[in-house]
Amino acid sequence: MRFDIITIFPGLLESLLTAGVLKKAVEKGILQVRVHDLRDYTTDKHRQVDDRPYGGLEGMVLKPEPIFRAVEAIREPVESVTCLLTPQGERFDSRLAEKLAGYRQVILICGRYEGVDERVVEHLVDREISIGDYVLTGGELAAAVVVEAVSRFVPGVVGKEESVRHDSFTAGLLDFPQYTRPREYRGYRVPSVLFSGDHKKIARWRLKKALEKTLARRPDLLESRQLSSEEEELLEEIKKERKDS
Ligand code: 6GU
Numbered sequence: 001m002r003f004d005i006i007t008i009f010p011g012l013l014e015s016l017l018t019a020g021v022l023k024k025a026v027e028k029g030i031l032q033v034r035v036h037d038l039r040d041y042t043t044d045k046h047r048q049v050d051d052r053p054y055g056g057l058e059g060m061v062l063k064p065e066p067i068f069r070a071v072e073a074i075r076e077p078v079e080s081v082t083c084l085l086t087p088q089g090e091r092f093d094s095r096l097a098e099k100l101a102g103y104r105q106v107i108l109i110c111g112r113y114e115g116v117d118e119r120v121v122e123h124l125v126d127r128e129i130s131i132g133d134y135v136l137t138g139g140e141l142a143a144a145v146v147v148e149a150v151s152r153f154v155p156g157v158v159g160k161e162e163s164v165r166h167d168s169f170t171a172g173l174l175d176f177p178q179y180t181r182p183r184e185y186r187g188y189r190v191p192s193v194l195f196s197g198d199h200k201k202i203a204r205w206r207l208k209k210a211l212e213k214t215l216a217r218r219p220d221l222l223e224s225r226q227l228s229s230e231e232e233e234l235l236e237e238i239k240k241e242r243k244d245s
Helices: 010-017 020-027 064-074 094-100 118-123 140-151 160-167 199-217 219-223 229-244
Strands: 002-007 032-037 080-091 105-110 127-130
Touching: 002 010, 002 064, 002 140, 010 032, 010 140, 020 032, 020 140, 032 064, 064 105, 064 118, 080 094, 080 140, 094 140, 105 140, 127 140, 199 219, 199 229
Parallel strands: 002 032, 002 105, 080 105, 080 127
Antiparallel strands: none
């Protein structure tokens, strides 16, 4: 699959997207990530990408022409989706990431915080995306977040160990705690169940820890999830322990 990112700060994105898992996927030919400078799609001498808003107010607004020209030049005759990154967008989450991973081409337009001409929203883009309830100066960091999260759903991008773990029983829950050597550090011990060699017992302990953390921090995740009978059982145990302590 291919990402095309349109931005007035191409340098910012190149450094973010050419490291780690993404770099490897690009080298393997699974992913293509292209960064496009919006100024290359202007036609005037000053390569102007923004202008003052009609009706007054401070700040500058991204002009429609360069954005339309860029998307029309970049969009390929494949299953493609064009997204504008903006705090006004729908909230980006794992579900949307998986959906975007189903396209052959994802075009990401990095908005500026002051705004983008509304005709881009109404007549060019398929969806508007926000990565959370806070304001960033531009959509560049948000685009990097989207590329990384979507890529993880593209087959072959993340290693086997990781994907197996994600498809396992812990999916939809916060992670259980992990430990490595040494067994004891400054008097702090690794839970002894992890040395028991009893894999069933270890799996149950991990599930219980994941449920405990999810219940404490993100009870909303539990509500939007079908619980297995083992999970129901462990949740009862957890709630009982809470009452007793
Ligand atoms: Cl996508 N853009 C900007 N500018 N700010 C944001 C955002 C996007 N998501 C959260 N805040």
